[in-house]
Amino acid sequence: MxxxxxxxxxxxxxxxxxxxxxxxxxxxxxxxxxxxxxxxxxxxxxxxxxxxxxxxxxxxxxxxxxxxxxxxxxxxxxxxxxxxxxxxxxxxxxxxxxxxxxxxxxxxxNTIWRECTTSSTLCSTDGLLGRWTAVCSCLHLSLSRALHFRC
Missing domain, CATH: 2.30.29.30 (Pleckstrin-homology domain (PH domain)/Phosphotyrosine-binding domain (PTB))
Structure with missing residues (x-):
């Protein structure tokens, strides 16, 4: 980052x-x-x-x-x-x-990018609804528009 x-x-x-x-x-x-x-x-x-x-x-x-x-x-x-x-x-x-x-x-x-801690792959949100697009094997959650993630 x-x-x-x-x-x-x-x-x-x-x-x-x-x-x-x-x-x-x-x-x-x-x-x-x-x-x-x-x-x-x-x-x-x-x-x-x-x-x-x-x-x-x-x-x-x-x-x-x-x-x-x-x-x-x-x-x-x-x-x-x-x-x-x-x-x-x-x-x-x-x-x-x-x-x-x-x-x-x-x-x-703009779109938020986060680097996963267990791989070098990037994951992103769609930028509008806060939904995660899984580009890697991480579990991504959206709770009350607050973004949380764990690898």
């Missing part, structure tokens, strides 16, 4: 609403993981874009959100999750925010 995009972004904390710098990795299987540092020692949280995300808001669509000092409103993004969470992030520039938005949107709508 490969990293599609990674870098520093500001993330607004959920309780105090303070902006904090986090290292973000977007993986080819659609997982967005953020850490306290670039060495990836302390994971803050993880979102599976295809499963958890229902919308990505850009710039002015980020209602009632003020960017960190020195950043423009065009640098803002919000990831709206099925469980009601809204992850507010801010890039260093409008161009960087656009690049992140495109990568996140792509991860949200």
């Amino acid at each position: 490969a990293i599609v995009k990674s870098g520093w972004l500001h993330r607004q904390s959920t309780i105090l609403r303070r902006w904090k710098k986090n290292w973000f990795d977007l993986w080819s299987n659609g997982r967005l993981v953020f850490y306290n540092d670039q060495q990836r020692r302390d994971m803050e949280d993880e979102i599976h874009m295809r499963v958890d995300c229902i919308n990505i808001r850009n710039a002015n669509a980020c209602r009632d959100l003020t960017p960190p000092d020195g950043k423009s409103k065009d640098s803002l993004l919000q990831i709206v999750c099925r469980d009601g969470r809204v992850i507010s992030i801010c890039a260093d520039s409008a161009d960087d925010a656009l690049a992140w938005s495109m990568a996140l949107q792509d991860a949200r709508v």
Whole structure:
């Protein structure tokens, strides 16, 4: 599995609403993981874009959100999750925010690929209904649109 995009972004904390710098990795299987540092020692949280995300808001669509000092409103993004969470992030520039938005949107709508642990064969979902197409001998399950698998 490969990293599609990674870098520093500001993330607004959920309780105090303070902006904090986090290292973000977007993986080819659609997982967005953020850490306290670039060495990836302390994971803050993880979102599976295809499963958890229902919308990505850009710039002015980020209602009632003020960017960190020195950043423009065009640098803002919000990831709206099925469980009601809204992850507010801010890039260093409008161009960087656009690049992140495109990568996140792509991860949200495209087919998910996972490599099986017992073979080198790839398995995939159809991308629409979350049903697994067995290309290998793994057992794949879809429960309440949450994707689970075991090899």
